[in-house]
Amino acid sequence: xxxxxxxxxxALAAAAGLPLDGADLAEVTHRLNAFVDVLGGLAALDxxxxxxxxxxxPALSRDPALDPR
Amino acid sequence: xxxxxxxxxxxxxxGLIRARTVSPVEVVQAYLARIDRWSEALxxxxxxxxxxxxxxxxxxxxALGHGALGPLxxxxxxxxxxxxxxxxxxxxxxxxxxxxxxxxDATVVARLRAAGGILLxxxxxxxxxxxxxxxxxxxxxxxxxxxxxxxxxxxxxSGIAAAAALAAATLGEDTGxxxxxxxxxxxxxxxxxxxxxxxxxxxxxxxxxxxxxxxLTRSVEDAALLxxxxxxxxxxxxxxxxxxxxxxxxLERGAGGLxxxxxxxxxxxxxxxxxxxxxxxxxAETLRGLxxxxxxxxxxxxxxxxAVFMALADGEAAAWHHxxxxxxxxxxxxxxxxxxxxxxxxxxxxxxxxxxxxxxxRAQVEDALGRFDVLLAPTGPTAAPxxxxxxAPITSPAAAGRRFFNRRSYTTPASLxxxxxxxxxxxxxxxxxxxxxQLIGRRLxxxxxxxxxxxxxxxxxxRACRPPLPE
Numbered sequence: 001x002x003x004x005x006x007x008x009x010x011a012l013a014a015a016a017g018l019p020l021d022g023a024d025l026a027e028v029t030h031r032l033n034a035f036v037d038v039l040g041g042l043a044a045l046d047x048x049x050x051x052x053x054x055x056x057x058p059a060l061s062r063d064p065a066l067d068p069r
Numbered sequence: 070x071x072x073x074x075x076x077x078x079x080x081x082x083x084g085l086i087r088a089r090t091v092s093p094v095e096v097v098q099a100y101l102a103r104i105d106r107w108s109e110a111l112x113x114x115x116x117x118x119x120x121x122x123x124x125x126x127x128x129x130x131x132a133l134g135h136g137a138l139g140p141l142x143x144x145x146x147x148x149x150x151x152x153x154x155x156x157x158x159x160x161x162x163x164x165x166x167x168x169x170x171x172x173x174d175a176t177v178v179a180r181l182r183a184a185g186g187i188l189l190x191x192x193x194x195x196x197x198x199x200x201x202x203x204x205x206x207x208x209x210x211x212x213x214x215x216x217x218x219x220x221x222x223x224x225x226x227s228g229i230a231a232a233a234a235l236a237a238a239t240l241g242e243d244t245g246x247x248x249x250x251x252x253x254x255x256x257x258x259x260x261x262x263x264x265x266x267x268x269x270x271x272x273x274x275x276x277x278x279x280x281x282x283x284x285l286t287r288s289v290e291d292a293a294l295l296x297x298x299x300x301x302x303x304x305x306x307x308x309x310x311x312x313x314x315x316x317x318x319x320l321e322r323g324a325g326g327l328x329x330x331x332x333x334x335x336x337x338x339x340x341x342x343x344x345x346x347x348x349x350x351x352x353a354e355t356l357r358g359l360x361x362x363x364x365x366x367x368x369x370x371x372x373x374x375x376a377v378f379m380a381l382a383d384g385e386a387a388a389w390h391h392x393x394x395x396x397x398x399x400x401x402x403x404x405x406x407x408x409x410x411x412x413x414x415x416x417x418x419x420x421x422x423x424x425x426x427x428x429x430x431r432a433q434v435e436d437a438l439g440r441f442d443v444l445l446a447p448t449g450p451t452a453a454p455x456x457x458x459x460x461a462p463i464t465s466p467a468a469a470g471r472r473f474f475n476r477r478s479y480t481t482p483a484s485l486x487x488x489x490x491x492x493x494x495x496x497x498x499x500x501x502x503x504x505x506x507q508l509i510g511r512r513l514x515x516x517x518x519x520x521x522x523x524x525x526x527x528x529x530x531x532r533a534c535r536p537p538l539p540e
Contacts, residue, residue: 001416003466009414013410016413016414017395018391018394018398018410019394019399019410020410023403024403024407027462028407028411030463030464030466030468030469031407032411032414032415033466034467035376035379035415036419037466038373038376039380039419039422039423040419042377042422042423042425043422045370045429047425047428050426050428051425051428052421052424052427052428055265055278056431056435056486056487
């Protein structure tokens with residue numbers, strides 16, 4: 001993904017109905033481009049089998065009462 | 070006398086009150102005196118429950134000798150102003166909630182009070198528990214070791230109050246390091262429990278998939294004591310897990326025989342200051358000297374954790390705030406608003422990539438915890454930075470990455486994996502700032518985490534160090 005320009009970010013915010021005045025625009029643009037830069041790089045990783053569940057499957061939850069160490 | 074009493078641990082105070090060596094009224098008055106002296110300068114409290122705390126202390130004194138007493142009987146505590154308190158305003162550190170008065174206590178507050186604790190007040194935080202606040206409506210939090218320095222957030226006031234003895238013990242909430250970071254920078258003990266172990270009911274949310282209420286205290290024993298009280302299902306949080314019992318039972322078993330993995334990707338990162346690296350390596354050697362098997366372990370995805378965390382947690386937060394942000398955006402602090410707007414505009418495909426990366430990071434952490442009882446790392450790459458530096462304008466994407474992602478890559482692996490992690494003091498910089506040691510444990514195995522921390526605490530004298538606050 002290419003770097004976003006301030007005009008593109010302003011248009012995105014307007015479409016989302018969110019406030020973005022001049023003082024915030026430059027910083028939000030930098031922050032968004034930082035995300036684009038790092039997260040765009042994730043595509044190069046081998047994420048085979050990495051299913052985007054927010055929590056661990058229950059089987060990985062150890063109950064100390066059942067599995068004392 | 071007031072200072073010496075105030076620096077006692079919560080467990081010690083409970084014992085002294087139970088033995089009638091000190092009265093709850095005397096203890097509450099000692100903390101109120103320190104709050105009067107230091108809270109405004111340090112930006113610690115948003116609200117002090119002075120009269121109510123004194124009334125409850127008198128009642129606690131009357132109750133002595135009349136039936137069973139809770140484990141915190143007469144002990145004054147304070148909580149981050151993210152937790153609802155019946156009849157006491159709960160601001161979340163925001164002008165938007167400046168007059169919000171909940172009808173009921175958060176479950177964790179209710180449990181501490183049911184254990185006999187006395188609520189001293191509500192502690193300052195970054196707005197809505199998101200980091201990066203630029204203008205604090207209830208006072209700028211300042212580090213008690215150097216008041217030009219950051220406290221860490223978002224549980225800023227909890228870190229200050231624990232370190233500067235403005236309460237016997239405190240509660241914070243840790244989404245991506247919000248308990249561990251202030252513990253590290255202020256020189257306290259901070260415990261993020263396993264996600265789901267402590268109910269979040271009555272806690273204003275940041276990110277549902279990572280929010281974890283936890284204690285900030287002056288001792289490992291107090292962290293165990295508070296967690297034992299607040300953990301366990303309550304019927305209002307469907308994810309809450311079974312209670313762990315009294316976590317103090319195994320505290321003194323020592324570190325002998327434990328397998329400890331030193332996370333080289335964080336310890337040896339170029340972002341980690343040399344003084345922090347040296348202190349953390351020395352802590353690993355101390356644990357080896359106590360009989361632990363200590364080995365290096367590499368988790369190569371961890372440097373991505375900060376960005377992955379922010380993409381996910383901030384997205385959850387932006388969804389919660391979206392309507393208010395659209396209609397009352399000007400009432401947010403500029404730093405909070407910019408963070409939320411950024412998250413709201415992040416392309417969904419990048420969010421899903423972050424979710425997949427989270428699963429891969431979690432798998433690396435869980436794999437390492439299959440080979441080691443505890444992982445060891447710095448809590449952060451540096452000691453507390455200056456307030457001015459942390460609030461300087463962002464002038465490039467690279468600067469945004471350095472400011473927001475790099476530091477978070479130290480605390481967010483545990484958040485992304487849902488496992489418990491604890492920060493405790495492990496030394497000082499040459500400039501006199503505390504350095505935090507982070508211990509990361511297996512899911513629902515807080516007992517081993519606390520046992521390891523207690524063994525280290527007992528073997529060192531960092532706990533005895535106090536911030537330079539004149540009488």
